[in-house]
Amino acid sequence: PPDVEALGRSTWTLLHTIAANYPKSPNYKEQSDLKTFMGLFSRLYPCWVCAEDFQKYMEKEQIRVDSRNEFGTWLCEAHNAVNTKLGKPVFDCSKWEERWRTGWKD
Numbered sequence: 001p002p003d004v005e006a007l008g009r010s011t012w013t014l015l016h017t018i019a020a021n022y023p024k025s026p027n028y029k030e031q032s033d034l035k036t037f038m039g040l041f042s043r044l045y046p047c048w049v050c051a052e053d054f055q056k057y058m059e060k061e062q063i064r065v066d067s068r069n070e071f072g073t074w075l076c077e078a079h080n081a082v083n084t085k086l087g088k089p090v091f092d093c094s095k096w097e098e099r100w101r102t103g104w105k106d
């Protein structure tokens with residue numbers, strides 16, 4: 001079975017990096033691609049308990065793909081829901097872009 005921690009760290013890096021490079025004003029195709037990607041991601045993520053909870057989260061909290069900041073913030077909130085579940089500190093979502101686009105030392 002996959003290492004759930006290492007898989008999680010790499011996956012959050014990929015997802016937040018996608019958000020950081022998503023257009024500020026995405027066109028219809030870009031928005032629909034991101035929705036499709038996230039929907040499939042939530043079904044294919046190879047940590048099945050994680051995937052099940054993430055699908056439930058996506059049903060409750062409709063994905064926001066209208067702009068880079070909308071998606072980046074939605075994703076940050078989704079990551080925070082997992083942080084809370086695991087007893088990890090909550091991340092300040094006003095800083096998501098600083099962390100994942102501009103970059104800081106981790």
Ligand code: FAD
Pocket residue numbers: 004005006007008009010011012016045049050051053054075076077078079080082083086088090091096099106
């Ligand atoms: P991570 O949570 O992996 O975070 C990596 C870095 O992201 C942090 O160092 C920090 O700089 C930054 N960061 C932290 N919070 C945020 C945020 N809210 N927004 C932006 N940046 C942030 N593990 C389980 O045991 N059970 C689960 O059910 C589970 N579900 C998961 C669901 C998904 C969709 C994913 C991608 C991962 C899931 N994981 C789950 C893995 C878990 O979230 C962590 O990745 C793993 O525990 C390693 O944690 P970490 O402390 O290294 O930091």
